[in-house]
Amino acid sequence: MLGILIKILLLGFVDATSLWAGTFLLAMHNYLALGVLAVATLAINYVYLSKRSRASRWLIPGTILLLIFQVYPVIFTASTAFTNYSTEHYLSKPEAITRIMSNTIVQVDGSPEYLMTVVHKGQTMALLIADVETGEVQLATSGGLSAVKDGQVDADGKPLAIAGWKAYTGDEALNLGDTLANFRSPMGDGHFMAPIGVDSAAESQSLLKYDSAKNILTDTTTGDVYTEKQGAFYAPDGTMLTPGWHVAVGFQNFRAILNDNTIRGPFVRVLVWTFIYAFLSVVITFILGLALALILNHPRIKGRKALRSILILPYAMPGFLSVLIWAGLLNDDFGAINQVFGSHIPWLTDPFWAKVATLLVQLWLGFPYMFLITTGAIQSIPAELAEAASVDGAKPRQILMKIKLPLLMVSVTPLLIGSFAYNFNNFGGIYLLTGGGPAMEDSPIAGATDILISYTYKLAFGAGHGNDYGLACAISILIFFIVATVSTISFTRTRALENLS
Amino acid sequence: MNRKLVGLAGAVITALLASATVAVAPANAANGCESNNTDVLIWTDLDRAQAYKAWALVFNRKSTSICVTVIGKDGGKDKLATVADIDAPDLFLSAHDQIGSLQSTGTIQSFTITNKSEFDARDKQACTLQGGGTYCLPMTVENIALFRNVKFVPKAPATMTAMLADSAKFIKGHKTAKYTLGVSPGDAYHMYPLFSGLGGYVFGGKAGAWKPTDIGVANAKFIKNAPQIDTWYSKKLINANVTGAQSESDFIAGKIPYLITGPWNLDKLRLANVNYAISAFPTIVPGIKSVPFYGVQGMMLTKWASPAKHDNKTAALTVLTGINGLARKDAQLLLSNSLIRTPANMKARASFRDEDSSAFLAAGIGGIPMPSIPQMGLFWSDVATAWKPTVAKPKAVARFKTASAAMKSGH
Numbered sequence: 001m002l003g004i005l006i007k008i009l010l011l012g013f014v015d016a017t018s019l020w021a022g023t024f025l026l027a028m029h030n031y032l033a034l035g036v037l038a039v040a041t042l043a044i045n046y047v048y049l050s051k052r053s054r055a056s057r058w059l060i061p062g063t064i065l066l067l068i069f070q071v072y073p074v075i076f077t078a079s080t081a082f083t084n085y086s087t088e089h090y091l092s093k094p095e096a097i098t099r100i101m102s103n104t105i106v107q108v109d110g111s112p113e114y115l116m117t118v119v120h121k122g123q124t125m126a127l128l129i130a131d132v133e134t135g136e137v138q139l140a141t142s143g144g145l146s147a148v149k150d151g152q153v154d155a156d157g158k159p160l161a162i163a164g165w166k167a168y169t170g171d172e173a174l175n176l177g178d179t180l181a182n183f184r185s186p187m188g189d190g191h192f193m194a195p196i197g198v199d200s201a202a203e204s205q206s207l208l209k210y211d212s213a214k215n216i217l218t219d220t221t222t223g224d225v226y227t228e229k230q231g232a233f234y235a236p237d238g239t240m241l242t243p244g245w246h247v248a249v250g251f252q253n254f255r256a257i258l259n260d261n262t263i264r265g266p267f268v269r270v271l272v273w274t275f276i277y278a279f280l281s282v283v284i285t286f287i288l289g290l291a292l293a294l295i296l297n298h299p300r301i302k303g304r305k306a307l308r309s310i311l312i313l314p315y316a317m318p319g320f321l322s323v324l325i326w327a328g329l330l331n332d333d334f335g336a337i338n339q340v341f342g343s344h345i346p347w348l349t350d351p352f353w354a355k356v357a358t359l360l361v362q363l364w365l366g367f368p369y370m371f372l373i374t375t376g377a378i379q380s381i382p383a384e385l386a387e388a389a390s391v392d393g394a395k396p397r398q399i400l401m402k403i404k405l406p407l408l409m410v411s412v413t414p415l416l417i418g419s420f421a422y423n424f425n426n427f428g429g430i431y432l433l434t435g436g437g438p439a440m441e442d443s444p445i446a447g448a449t450d451i452l453i454s455y456t457y458k459l460a461f462g463a464g465h466g467n468d469y470g471l472a473c474a475i476s477i478l479i480f481f482i483v484a485t486v487s488t489i490s491f492t493r494t495r496a497l498e499n500l501s
Numbered sequence: 502m503n504r505k506l507v508g509l510a511g512a513v514i515t516a517l518l519a520s521a522t523v524a525v526a527p528a529n530a531a532n533g534c535e536s537n538n539t540d541v542l543i544w545t546d547l548d549r550a551q552a553y554k555a556w557a558l559v560f561n562r563k564s565t566s567i568c569v570t571v572i573g574k575d576g577g578k579d580k581l582a583t584v585a586d587i588d589a590p591d592l593f594l595s596a597h598d599q600i601g602s603l604q605s606t607g608t609i610q611s612f613t614i615t616n617k618s619e620f621d622a623r624d625k626q627a628c629t630l631q632g633g634g635t636y637c638l639p640m641t642v643e644n645i646a647l648f649r650n651v652k653f654v655p656k657a658p659a660t661m662t663a664m665l666a667d668s669a670k671f672i673k674g675h676k677t678a679k680y681t682l683g684v685s686p687g688d689a690y691h692m693y694p695l696f697s698g699l700g701g702y703v704f705g706g707k708a709g710a711w712k713p714t715d716i717g718v719a720n721a722k723f724i725k726n727a728p729q730i731d732t733w734y735s736k737k738l739i740n741a742n743v744t745g746a747q748s749e750s751d752f753i754a755g756k757i758p759y760l761i762t763g764p765w766n767l768d769k770l771r772l773a774n775v776n777y778a779i780s781a782f783p784t785i786v787p788g789i790k791s792v793p794f795y796g797v798q799g800m801m802l803t804k805w806a807s808p809a810k811h812d813n814k815t816a817a818l819t820v821l822t823g824i825n826g827l828a829r830k831d832a833q834l835l836l837s838n839s840l841i842r843t844p845a846n847m848k849a850r851a852s853f854r855d856e857d858s859s860a861f862l863a864a865g866i867g868g869i870p871m872p873s874i875p876q877m878g879l880f881w882s883d884v885a886t887a888w889k890p891t892v893a894k895p896k897a898v899a900r901f902k903t904a905s906a907a908m909k910s911g912h
Contacts, residue, residue, distance in 0.1 A: 087605055090605075091607045103632070106635070107635075113615050113616050113617070113618060170566035174539050174567070197817075199824050200616075241632070262907075331744075332742045334742060349742075438889075439889075439891055444906070444907030462882055466875055
């Protein structure tokens with residue numbers, strides 16, 4: 001009975017959420033997503049209401065989460081890597097052209113300032129405009145402008161309605177919507193009077209003309225022709241007209257990584273340091289964590305629980321905050337570390353010491369994790385093994401090296417590989433501490449402590465052209481292959497360890 | 502249990518949950534608006550939200566048909582990239598140098614300032630992009646200036662020689678002082694007066710028509726004067742490890758005599774009980790004026806104020822340049838008085854009185870509007886790096902040449 005009630009409640013919640021999401025998709029005319037949603041919702045209902053699909057009930061939640069959080073981002077990243085999706089290529093082509101055409105309407109230089117009242121005669125709309133300087137009133141209809149004799153203006157300077165024409169109130173004028181916004185009164189020479197809001201107007205002109213058949217833009221004053229090239233219109237002199245739109249560019253992002261000297265030059269240096277950083281981070285945190293775990297596992301140490309809790313503290317604090325605090329502590333001239341020790345170590349400005357600093361901070365952040373997992377692993381090793389060894393005459397050091405450590409490595413190695421992969425992409429640990437710096441001779445972007453991921457970030461988001469998502473995705477794919485290769489090799493090696501037990 | 506009953510219960514619960522999840526439209530009561538008004542949503546940063554909310558009350562009372570709502574958001578520019586259409590603003594307040602990137606993503610659209618004769622040419626230029634479109638309405642203007650603690654430096658230094666002499670005198674009396682001019686060398690914006698004073702420039706051309714290929718970061722004149730930078734470090738005028746926050750707190754604590762900052766720190770300094778004075782930057786090389794970047798806070802018209810999205814472009818334009826709108830004297834004066842910033846509208850500026858704001862304005866005379874083209878991102882990162890000496894590159898000349906080459910290569 002309770003089971004049925006819970007089932008009804010949960011399914012009801014899922015269906016209600018789908019209905020709610022469906023109304024939004026319908027309003028956005030996104031019928032593909034709506035179809036997917038409908039099929040998914042029906043499938044979920046079928047699986048949990050039918051008696052025949054017992055097995056799928058356990059698989060469905062996991063499968064859905066896998067699709068949303070793993071498969072979709074991977075497909076999205078991989079497909080974006082082959083486009084020019086970036087700050088200047090953000091829109092679709094129709095959106096970009098609409099935007100370009102709306103941006104190209106400008107006020108004519110030297111034209112006077114006008115206040116406006118929207119008037120109508122039956123269904124015909126017109127603008128009454130008053131020159132703010134002279135107070136002269138004109139009537140602008142869709143046919144053109146004509147002077148109004150003895151036109152009057154109110155206290156604000158807005159023209160008052162004239163005989164034969166009725167003024168719209170503010171509400172009415174706003175409700176005209178597009179009819180008012182798109183109203184144009186031709187003035188010759190390509191100029192026109194256009195309303196700006198509900199109470200002012202400006203003599204305007206369109207600087208560009210779009211020819212959809214030829215797919216070109218023409219400058220109405222100079223006659224220059226803008227032609228399309230890879231997701232944007234370009235002027236004859238090569239300047240790009242923003243905004244552009246996103247198009248597929250094939251392997252261009254990958255070629256850019258391989259061909260561009262500023263990217264390729266420091267790549268090897270950055271890659272080598274990334275491996276050193278990730279490897280050393282794992283090794284030093286593991287050694288310290290293991291040492292502390294062994295010490296605190298000894299029965300003769302007093303207050304072990306309290307000590308263990310204290311040691312976990314660095315892990316309990318948000319890592320980003322700790323890194324920022326460390327950046328302050330390590331400041332060469334004003335940091336607490338140099339001041340307390342009276343030292344003059346250039347922690348953040350010397351390439352060598354900056355590398356030491358990143359590793360030290362990582363040691364502080366990472367050892368509690370290693371401490372935790374090794375404590376758990378040590379405690380799970382049966383005490384009889386050590387006893388048996390000591391009966392056989394093994395010394396404590398031999399017990400540790402020959403019995404405990406090998407057994408420990410079986411359970412801990414996969415975690416060490418995971419930790420390596422994490423540190424390989426440890427963006428926060430580098431970027432927040434040194435910003436990748438100090439700057440190096442060979443590259444304007446890659447500093448001495450930059451690892452691949454922080455270098456990628458600087459390339460794709462830090463440089464001058466805004467955010468280059470296409471390039472970022474391309475580099476992430478390359479990084480994925482590097483990490484995947486390293487992990488595969490390591491896991492194959494780990495199997496050898498498993499034979500021990 | 503009866504199967505039909507279970508099905509019925511399921512349907513009823515689904516319907517109940519569905520009706521609970523459908524959000525009820527928020528009321529506009531707080532703005533004093535009527536329900537049938539056209540809504541216009543403005544995003545400002547958190548600091549300015551209060552002043553704009555106060556202005557919105559006045560506007561909503563005068564304009565019966567439009568309802569302006571103001572929301573304060575920090576990091577608004579990034580949020581524009583991900584905001585849902587239904588929550589997106591129609592007008593967005595930000596520094597004018599953002600218009601380049603916001604235009605190239607299609608986030609903002611151009612519009613006409615109908616009363617443009619009431620604005621200064623430099624302010625209008627700041628809001629203009631290549632192609633001639635106007636992308637922001639200048640609201641308030643701002644630039645950095647030189648603050649000095651009158652207790653240590655009674656008279657504003659007219660030249661860098663005088664400043665270095667003051668600095669040496671201060672260090673003599675304060676043996677532990679590691680620097681005297683409060684500014685972070687890793688911040689190309691606050692360092693710009695020193696950069697321009699040595700003959701440096703960012704791009705050739707002028708606002709609205711910058712030439713991104715003409716890069717003046719290592720021009721001959723600047724390179725000739727750049728060795729002075731090394732002297733500033735060795736004489737402890739500036740220190741490469743200082744952050745902006747540290748220089749502010751050191752100035753307030755009386756640990757340094759000089760600070761380079763803008764009007765956004767006025768509140769803090771006024772409360773801090775420091776006897777400060779604001780002045781223009783000292784001349785470094787005879788014949789070259791040391792000027793800061795000049796900036797305006799601009800109100801931008803977003804893509805959401807269009808027929809396809811919120812369908813309220815006419816209303817948004819009325820809020821911008823209508824007779825009760827943000828472009829007019831009354832609105833600008835009201836806002837400037839509560840923000841303590843110089844208004845952009847010249848009629849409002851004529852009635853605006855604030856001693857510190859006038860001092861800032863004077864320090865900004867001759868300052869160029871901060872370039873808003875996307876290539877400016879290169880300047881921020883590359884020149885910030887060039888200012889800081891490293892073990893590998895102790896000489897300023899070499900560092901600025903690297904920065905110039907990097908900017909030319911597009912990185």
